Amino acid sequence: MKIAIIQFPGSNCERETMLAVKRAGMVPEEFLWNQSKEKLADYDGYIIVGGFSYEDRGRAGIIAALDPVMKILAEQSNFGKPILGICNGAQILVETGLVPGLENNKLAMSLTDNKRMRDGVVLGTGYYNDWVHMRVSDHFQYNAFTRFLKPTDILKLPVAHGEGRFVIPSALLHEMQENGLNVFQYCDEKGQVIDQFPVNPNGSINNIAAVSNKAGNVMAMMPHPERTETCDAIFQSMREYIAKGYKQKVQPLNFYPRAIEIKNYKPENNQLLIDLIITDNQALTIENALQHSGIPVKVNRLTHWEIACDSPEIFEKIKKSGVLFNDRKEKIITNIKNAKNFLVRAKEDMIGQQKLQMLTHHFGVDGVHAIKHSIVWQVQGDDKAINEVINSHILFNPYAHDCYHY
Helix, strand or coil: CEEEEEECCCECCHHHHHHHHHHCCCEEEEEECCCCHHHHHHCCEEEECCECHHHHCCCCCHHHHCCHHHHHHHHHHCCCCCEEEECHHHHHHHHHCCCCCCHHHCCCCEEECCCEEECCEEEECCCEEEEEEEEECCCCCCCCCCCCCCCCCCEEEEEEECCCEEECCHHHHHHHHHHCCCCEEEECCCCCCCCCCCCCCCCCHHHEEEEECCCCCEEEECCCHHHCHHHHHHHHHHHHHHHCCCCCCCCCCCCCCCCCCCEECCCCCEEEEEEECCCCHHHHHHHHHHHHCCCCCEEEEEEEEEEEECCHHHHHHHHHHCCCCCCCCEEEECCCCCCEEEEEEECCCHHHHHHHHHHHHCCCCCCEEEEEEEEEEEEECCHHHHHHHHHHCCCCCCCCEEEEEC
16 A cells, blocks of 8 residues: 655655554555656545745746646546645645645635734744644544544644635635534533634634545645654545545535636735845746746736825835845845736735734834735736636636735
């Protein structure tokens, strides 16, 4: 019973994952993204490990999601083979649409920036590492990964991620709950599902820690079950599922995503456009990924700030504070390239909120009412290529971000 341990550049945790697979009585084999893809069909199951594939450039999981390996895994999932994505692996599965498994694996949700707040105060953004508790949801799906678990089981395991917050449209969430696809939820040590940090470590909707597809053979999980033997039941369930040859075919979920709408951006306040003086590896990676996918474009990236404040003097004070940009490696620009420009902003702009809080509380800058953070992606190419870029979702996830023509 062979399990492929899928790794991309920047992946980690492969050793812990292989040990967990061995403890469950299966045979793990490392499989790198640049190996012969045809060999993937020889495996009985797959685990996409955690880490930071391609350094989370663009956003976590999106570059790996466009890799040909994932097309092969999508094909194998149709045969009922189990696929577990852990942390970065979960992000990759979400970006490919393998979870929750709409028709043709359409993108349906997002794993986006952590949201750690209490009483309206931003406690932190970005990477968070701690031990948490989780349990199966009240109406969890009996699937390839839950066969050895009971509703009373409370699992203690680590989280270690910067983009682990599930964002799911309400209609889809309702359908997922009806089918038990919100498989695991964050809880306290007594099993109470409390939607507050630190019980919910990232602000995930419905305290969701893991979701599965309707067939129950693909699961995306943000915490790390491979790092502790207390979660071995997940891997033992996977083994039993394979041993019994349980291959369930089901109809896809009914939820149908709306078409992407890109409006024109209309600034209401002061703007700052920031460009890097040094090489922008984020933009280069996005450009290379698109070109490798056969989309011939050039890509540049700018940071955009929109600032509502009382006076020009305060605006100048903000610019000089060093909070919004580092003048050793960044510069303010006023002219932009002749390209298709797309402004992408998080629907819940935690970075902007944190910067406002920092300027007010730590730098004593009064008279600042709002700060909004965005990225301006500049794409050079013909109309066909531009449309392919948008449809690839590489610049933004419509469930986590708003996109505008800039």
